Amino acid sequence: MAEVPKKLTIPAEEYMCSGHLACQGCGAALAMRYALKALGPNTVYTVPACCWSVIDGPFPYTTLGVPLFHIAFEAAAASACGLSAGLEMMGKKDVNVVAWAGDGGTADIGIQALSGAAERNDNILYICYDNEAYMNTGVQRSSSTPWGAWTTTTPARHFKTRPKKNLVDIMVAHQIPYVATAAMAFPEDLVAKVAKAKGIEGTKYIQILASCPPGWRMAPEYAVKSVRLAVNTRLWPLLEVDHGVYTINRKPRKYTPVAGYVKLQGRFAHLTDEQVQEMQGMVDRNWDRLLFLEKSTHEMAGIPLEAEKAAAPKDKGPAAGGG
Amino acid sequence: MTKKVDVRGARDMPPMAKSLGRMSWNLTGSWRNVTPVIDYEKCTLCMLCWKFCPDLAITCTEPPRIILDFCKGCGVCAEECPVKCIEMKEGL
Amino acid sequence: MKQVVTGNHTVSHAARMARAQVVSAYPITPQTQVVEKISEFVADGVMDAKFIKVESEHSAMVACIGASAAGARAFTATSAQGLALMHEVLHWAANARLPVVLANINRAMGPPWTIWTDQIDSLSQRDTGWMQFYAESNQDIFDSILISFKVAEQVLLPAMVVLEAFFLSHTAEPVDFPEQEEVDRFLPPRVATHTVDPAHPAAFGGLTGPDHYYELKYMEHNAMLEAKEVIKRAAQEYGDLTGRYYDMADPYRCDDAETVLVVSGGVASTAKDAVDEARAAGKKLGSLKMWTFRPFPGEEVRELLLGKKKVAVVDRNISFGQEGIFCTEIKASLYGQKGAPPVVGFVAGLGGRDIKVADLLAMAEAAQKDDCPEFNWHGVKP
Numbered sequence: 001m002a003e004v005p006k007k008l009t010i011p012a013e014e015y016m017c018s019g020h021l022a023c024q025g026c027g028a029a030l031a032m033r034y035a036l037k038a039l040g041p042n043t044v045y046t047v048p049a050c051c052w053s054v055i056d057g058p059f060p061y062t063t064l065g066v067p068l069f070h071i072a073f074e075a076a077a078a079s080a081c082g083l084s085a086g087l088e089m090m091g092k093k094d095v096n097v098v099a100w101a102g103d104g105g106t107a108d109i110g111i112q113a114l115s116g117a118a119e120r121n122d123n124i125l126y127i128c129y130d131n132e133a134y135m136n137t138g139v140q141r142s143s144s145t146p147w148g149a150w151t152t153t154t155p156a157r158h159f160k161t162r163p164k165k166n167l168v169d170i171m172v173a174h175q176i177p178y179v180a181t182a183a184m185a186f187p188e189d190l191v192a193k194v195a196k197a198k199g200i201e202g203t204k205y206i207q208i209l210a211s212c213p214p215g216w217r218m219a220p221e222y223a224v225k226s227v228r229l230a231v232n233t234r235l236w237p238l239l240e241v242d243h244g245v246y247t248i249n250r251k252p253r254k255y256t257p258v259a260g261y262v263k264l265q266g267r268f269a270h271l272t273d274e275q276v277q278e279m280q281g282m283v284d285r286n287w288d289r290l291l292f293l294e295k296s297t298h299e300m301a302g303i304p305l306e307a308e309k310a311a312a313p314k315d316k317g318p319a320a321g322g323g
Numbered sequence: 324m325t326k327k328v329d330v331r332g333a334r335d336m337p338p339m340a341k342s343l344g345r346m347s348w349n350l351t352g353s354w355r356n357v358t359p360v361i362d363y364e365k366c367t368l369c370m371l372c373w374k375f376c377p378d379l380a381i382t383c384t385e386p387p388r389i390i391l392d393f394c395k396g397c398g399v400c401a402e403e404c405p406v407k408c409i410e411m412k413e414g415l
Numbered sequence: 416m417k418q419v420v421t422g423n424h425t426v427s428h429a430a431r432m433a434r435a436q437v438v439s440a441y442p443i444t445p446q447t448q449v450v451e452k453i454s455e456f457v458a459d460g461v462m463d464a465k466f467i468k469v470e471s472e473h474s475a476m477v478a479c480i481g482a483s484a485a486g487a488r489a490f491t492a493t494s495a496q497g498l499a500l501m502h503e504v505l506h507w508a509a510n511a512r513l514p515v516v517l518a519n520i521n522r523a524m525g526p527p528w529t530i531w532t533d534q535i536d537s538l539s540q541r542d543t544g545w546m547q548f549y550a551e552s553n554q555d556i557f558d559s560i561l562i563s564f565k566v567a568e569q570v571l572l573p574a575m576v577v578l579e580a581f582f583l584s585h586t587a588e589p590v591d592f593p594e595q596e597e598v599d600r601f602l603p604p605r606v607a608t609h610t611v612d613p614a615h616p617a618a619f620g621g622l623t624g625p626d627h628y629y630e631l632k633y634m635e636h637n638a639m640l641e642a643k644e645v646i647k648r649a650a651q652e653y654g655d656l657t658g659r660y661y662d663m664a665d666p667y668r669c670d671d672a673e674t675v676l677v678v679s680g681g682v683a684s685t686a687k688d689a690v691d692e693a694r695a696a697g698k699k700l701g702s703l704k705m706w707t708f709r710p711f712p713g714e715e716v717r718e719l720l721l722g723k724k725k726v727a728v729v730d731r732n733i734s735f736g737q738e739g740i741f742c743t744e745i746k747a748s749l750y751g752q753k754g755a756p757p758v759v760g761f762v763a764g765l766g767g768r769d770i771k772v773a774d775l776l777a778m779a780e781a782a783q784k785d786d787c788p789e790f791n792w793h794g795v796k797p
Binding site for chain 1: 436437439464465467468469470471473474475477478479480481482483484485486487489503504507610611612613615616617618619620621622623624627
Binding site: 005007008009010012014016017018019020021022024025026027029030033056057059060061062063187213219220221222223224225 | 325328330336340341342343344345346347348349350351354355368369370374375377378379380383384385390392393395396397398399401402403411
């Protein structure tokens with residue numbers, strides 16, 4: 001007889017249903033699924049124009065088991081601030097208020113409202129699910145599109161030669177209590193970070209790398225593998241910044257060259273070996289920079305540096321969080 | 324699986340576009356052209372397939388079962404299975 | 416209790432006494448005193464509200480939308496460029512059927528930079544689905560804000576109360592403030608429905624196809640129509656409470672008037688002096704103050720203007736290439752009606768140029784001539 005397994009490393013409870021409109025292998029759907037497990041039902045979401053505006057389903061339907069307040073493209077953070085203030089005045093201060101936005105609505109058009117909210121340290125959890133382009137409108141480049149990528153507005157002959165905008169450092173510069181990166185290929189880490197963030201007062205920012213098979217020009221079955229590679233090549237480090245102190249959660253001792261990540265995705269197919277080496281150089285330098293930030297911010301805060309501090313316990317049974 | 328909501332006109336609608344039901348009437352299983360099949364002889368009940376399904380189309384049970392009504396055939400479960408006991412077979 | 420207060424501070428007091436719970440605003444001349452005063456109220460604890468000091472007017476309106484969606488009473492104030500910046504989400508507030516109230520200090524649009532008054536900023540928002548109240552005096556500002564909260568929360572449409580830069584915003588006038596208990600009786604706490612509430616999860620504003628979007632607009636339109644009756648009832652109740660009664664189209668000495676000046680805002684006050692002066696000189700002049708622009712009181716306008724000899728609409732605004740906006744609306748409401756008087760339009764006072772009694776009398780004089788052009792640009796220096 002089928003029964004609930006004991007081997008789970010993330011909470012079993014689901015807060016979204018099947019039947020949603022995400023593409024096959026959608027990383028954003030997985031990111032949402034995990035975030036909801038950490039947040040539980042006492043949560044409201046506000047979502048600007050992005051894939052999730054459509055994934056949730058058309059009127060009169062919804063996919064989420066929590067309220068979803070759709071809002072204009074540039075406005076996610078401001079909407080969350082208003083919801084947070086309004087709920088508090090209604091005597092519901094303990095509700096998790098989450099702004100859930102794509103990279104376009106965060107790094108580009110949404111950055112003003114996000115900066116404003118962070119400067120005020122308003123009590124919101126801002127989650128950017130980053131699929132690295134304007135996917136909902138057909139794969140146009142955003143400032144979060146990585147160096148080297150094809151998009152419809154950075155075609156192969158003019159691929160994106162500006163680096164991916166460093167939102168982590170931008171948010172750290174606002175001096176908010178918690179900034180973190182996550183990836184939907186590492187659900188335990190993601191769940192732990194969202195669970196940690198929801199308990200903090202002030203502005204919390206989490207950026208989740210979420211694969212997009214159509215936009216990354218990749219077979220859908222690599223949705224998780226590709227993002228795992230992003231982390232294990234150190235291209236997308238999993239880290240937390242707690243009141244300005246950087247901690248890299250995962251330091252792969254044997255890391256994969258970035259070529260392995262690039263090979264999997266059609267959006268990088270035009271890159272020459274030299275260009276892939278250039279990308280490797282960027283990854284290496286960024287990693288060194290993060291190591292330096294980790295060391296120096298720990299020193300300045302008088303906190304000893306642990307060899308590796310994971311946000312989540314590794315595969316030790318059902319993880320805490322959720323509800 | 325839920326039923327569709329019958330909205331015939333203004334009198335069935337709230338004053339604003341507020342949802343009245345869930346998306347689970349939408350059987351996205353019709354999207355796929357390959358279907359995962361689990362070899363239960365090899366399955367170790369690790370639950371990674373359940374964990375990584377974007378469409379919640381795998382039951383959280385021992386053993387896990389594919390929910391064919393909703394499975395979009397993305398193949399993530401087959402790719403992620405550590406013992407490669409899931410095969411993506413042609414057809415529905 | 417009567418106090419001498421500027422228009423801006425009257426707005427602040429109205430927000431306080433209406434018990435706005437979330438205020439979210441961004442400074443812009445000549446609105447700044449509104450939010451400065453509200454900041455003081457909140458800091459001193461005399462106003463139980465959260466004041467979100469947003470980084471732009473667009474965010475100000477969005478934060479009001481979020482707060483209102485959560486069920487709170489939300490308020491903001493702005494002017495000209497700020498109102499224009501909110502434009503996208505003014506639509507959002509109305510389409511989401513949220514009873515946000517906004518005070519707009521009418522300021523002319525740049526470039527060039529200007530801080531003085533005209534009505535183009537608010538009238539440009541005509542089609543957003545917001546109710547619009549044009550205040551004649553500081554007393555009117557206070558009363559209109561309370562009435563607009565009550566009406567907005569009933570019909571589920573947002574409302575803006577509009578006041579002229581400097582002529583009202585920075586001019587101190589006596590305002591009779593009711594007691595807080597009286598305000599509370601007139602305007603009890605908001606009973607919000609369809610809120611963003613984890614106890615009743617739903618999606619708000621999701622993708623809607625042609626099958627259903629049309630009916631949503633139909634309902635929104637009907638709400639604006641329903642607002643006419645709701646405004647009348649609320650104004651009646653308010654009048655019974657305070658002795659001050661407001662009409663959506665408010666006549667002054669129109670009964671036996673041959674010529675009627677149609678005016679709005681502070682000019683309505685000046686018009687009464689002009690009418691008195693004309694009457695003293697034996698001229699049968701009257702004035703009609705438009706208190707609400709949306710909903711437009713077509714029935715009242717017809718009742719008051721049909722049978723008159725001449726109507727002269729004074730617009731402190733212009734729709735380029737056409738005419739003044741109130742003029743177009745007045746004409747539309749009289750179109751095809753038996754006894755509809757000829758209507759001529761005067762644009763005046765843009766960018767803060769003063770409209771004096773003498774100006775109004777000159778316009779009335781010009782209007783009475785048979786060969787008065789249909790559209791006139793009063794006092795322009797060509």
